[in-house]
């Protein structure tokens with residue numbers, strides 16, 4: 001256990017940040033990695049390197065990482081088998097003037113491991129995949145409206161339903177509506193004759209209740225609505241075959257990214273051929289880097305490692321330790337306003353302390369930095385996290401939660417924060433853009 005009690009020196013990070021201000025709007029390409037998600041003035045801002053479950057910042061500080069690139073690093077940083085596959089492919093080329101044979105090989109592998117896959121296409125980002133699926137659903141059904149639940153990427157069709165929707169025409173906003181997870185009534189209320197697709201993460205942190213997923217499956221079949229599983233997080237984590245395998249529910253399309261390639265940029269669209277066949281001609285979905293071979297080589301190596309080394313079970317075991325360990329500490333301290341919830345592969349620490357919640361989360365993040373732990377509220381477990389690192393983290397949680405509780409009890413937790421608190425990503429996230437009731 002590091003016991004020097006010091007916050008990290010972040011001089012080089014801050015210098016780079018000064019350059020980035022005025023040059024790179026919001027100073028990040030991924031909101032979840034940006035300064036608003038960390039305590040500014042205390043937390044590191046720029047990364048230098050990573051190895052296993054450890055990340056080093058530009059000032060040379062090393063941290064156990066519980067964000068893991070916001071999802072992709074399922075095996076850990078600099079994972080040899082994947083890096084070797086990338087290097088091997090690099091020797092013969094990255095992007096070609098013809099489709100590469102890896103496109104066929106990886107598509108075959110995906111068909112083997114992801115249930116209900118008849119066709120496969122590749123692209124680069126999660127938003128590419130969700131937007132292609134939405135377009136396909138509209139083309140297939142001849143209908144326009146989309147019902148969604150959760151985050152699905154930056155494109156117009158989705159961001160229109162958030163409060164950061166400047167630049168998106170109102171007409172687009174009127175085509176996408178949200179429903180509440182596990183609230184089948186809210187789905188029924190939103191469906192109309194023009195509903196083309198229901199897209200959702202099959203699960204985030206709350207388990208499905210009362211056959212929610214089955215009910216969605218049935219209503220979609222009944223009303224000719226395309227059921228799309230956004231498996232950016234569940235894919236290659238909840239089970240090798242994702243949520244369709246885990247819950248035994250068949251989606252019409254299932255979309256993957258993040259964990260597919262241990263950090264290389266790729267997304268995968270899978271589904272029924274009667275829908276995906278439309279990509280043969282009438283539905284346009286192509287991009288220059290869609291068949292880029294380093295990412296395909298990384299995908300093949302990553303999926304093979306996940307299968308061969310039973311990564312899913314390992315992540316479940318490590319994730320259970322940290323989640324239950326957190327809850328035990330909070331419980332022992334009588335801190336009934338905080339707990340960790342979710343599946344073992346990815347749990348989330350919640351503060352339920354009204355207006356203080358984000359402040360308390362910020363204080364916990366700040367204090368964990370003194371123990372060399374980079375944390376933004378989640379346990380994104382990788383194959384590289386060891387039981388020893390988890391035990392160390394739980395000791396650090398015990399030390400830091402004492403301070404958080406003291407801050408909470410003081411009634412003025414802001415006095416304990418040495419920088420700027422973490423900011424919410426969206427100002428409003430529930431009951432947003434639900435479908436207006438018919439008059």
Ligand SMILES: Cc1ncc(COP(=O)(O)O)c(C=O)c1O
Nearest residue numbers: 125126127151152153201230232
């Ligand atoms: C569930 C889900 N869908 C879609 C996306 C968008 O993926 P990308 O950022 O790769 O476009 C994300 C990104 O975090 C996600 O978590």
